[in-house]
Amino acid sequence: MSRTRIDQLASKYMNHDMITLHTELPEFPKGRISLLYTLLSHQPLTASHKDLLSVVTTLVQMGLDTHDMVENASGAAEVGTQGMRTQQLRVLAGDYFSSRFYHLLSQAGQIETIRRLSEAVCDINRLKMSFYSKLNQMKLNAEEYLHIGAELRSGLFLSFTSIMNGLHAKLWPDIVNRFSRCELLLQEIGRVERTSSLADSWGVWHILQEGSEEDRRLLADGKEDTGLLKSLLLKYEVVDKLGALLRQSTSQLQTLIQRLQSDKLMKELQPLLEPFLNATGQQRATALKELG
Structure with missing residues (x-):
């Protein structure tokens, strides 16, 4: 799968006028998604699901990265009402991407994949808390x-x-x-x-x-x-x-x-x-x- 193809498949589930018009999104994780897709293509159990698995992983990663763009409350307050709206929209965008991930996997009956990715998100968030604490x-x-x-x-x-x-x-x-x-x-x-x-x-x-x-x-x-x-x-x-x-x-x-x-x-x-x-x-x- 080319990087353009990955973009197209993921964008189909990410495009939303309000998000596109009113806030910036983080960089698309092309490299890691391409790496995953390539390895999945060589696994007998996953080759037929490689498109779906790559797309949902993209959605989850974009959701995490979009939430990371949300500034803390004091930083957001300093840029006024428009800044607050942008921050709120980023939270909603991250949640929106995550909801698409659940929807796609549940439709495909990939319940075990939902569990594995959800557990990974929990682990990542715990690590982020420790990381930000050390930073501060x-x-x-x-x-x-x-x-x-x-x-x-x-x-x-x-x-x-x-x-x-x-x-x-x-x-x-x-x-x-x-x-x-x-x-x-x-x-x-x-x-x-x-x-x-x-x-x-x-x-x-x-x-x-x-x-x-x-x-x-x-x-x-x-x-x-x-x-x-x-x-x-x-x-x-x-x-x-x-x-x-x-x-x-x-x-x-x-x-x-x-x-x-x-x-x-x-x-x-x-x-x-x-x-x-x-x-x-x-x-x-x-x-x-x-x-x-």
């Missing part, structure tokens, strides 16, 4: 940030492990977790390069962990100061460090995929790795150019 208390280090972030991204997809066969079931948890880590690292590089939403980025936690005492103090006191953040992220070469982590994770992911022992499956999965390989290749080219 400043009790987080850079590796924990990546580890928990990858767990949050892979949680729904891990629920399909039990319906995979043999080697696929054994390798799937590591593959989807490593893929999610690569996605997160690529997102973090983009955040630094665009200087957007830097306050709780990986770079901040890296500096708070590895920076000088003076820089840690400056950062703790001025996390909302974009100019300060940019200068510190540059000083500690955060983009280069993220690039190195992405190269490492991409290499590990390639090794895991090779262990699937299927040339056909490896060929189908290769396009999903291209964004990670391209990003690391561009960074290397930039570094060589600067050295030259």
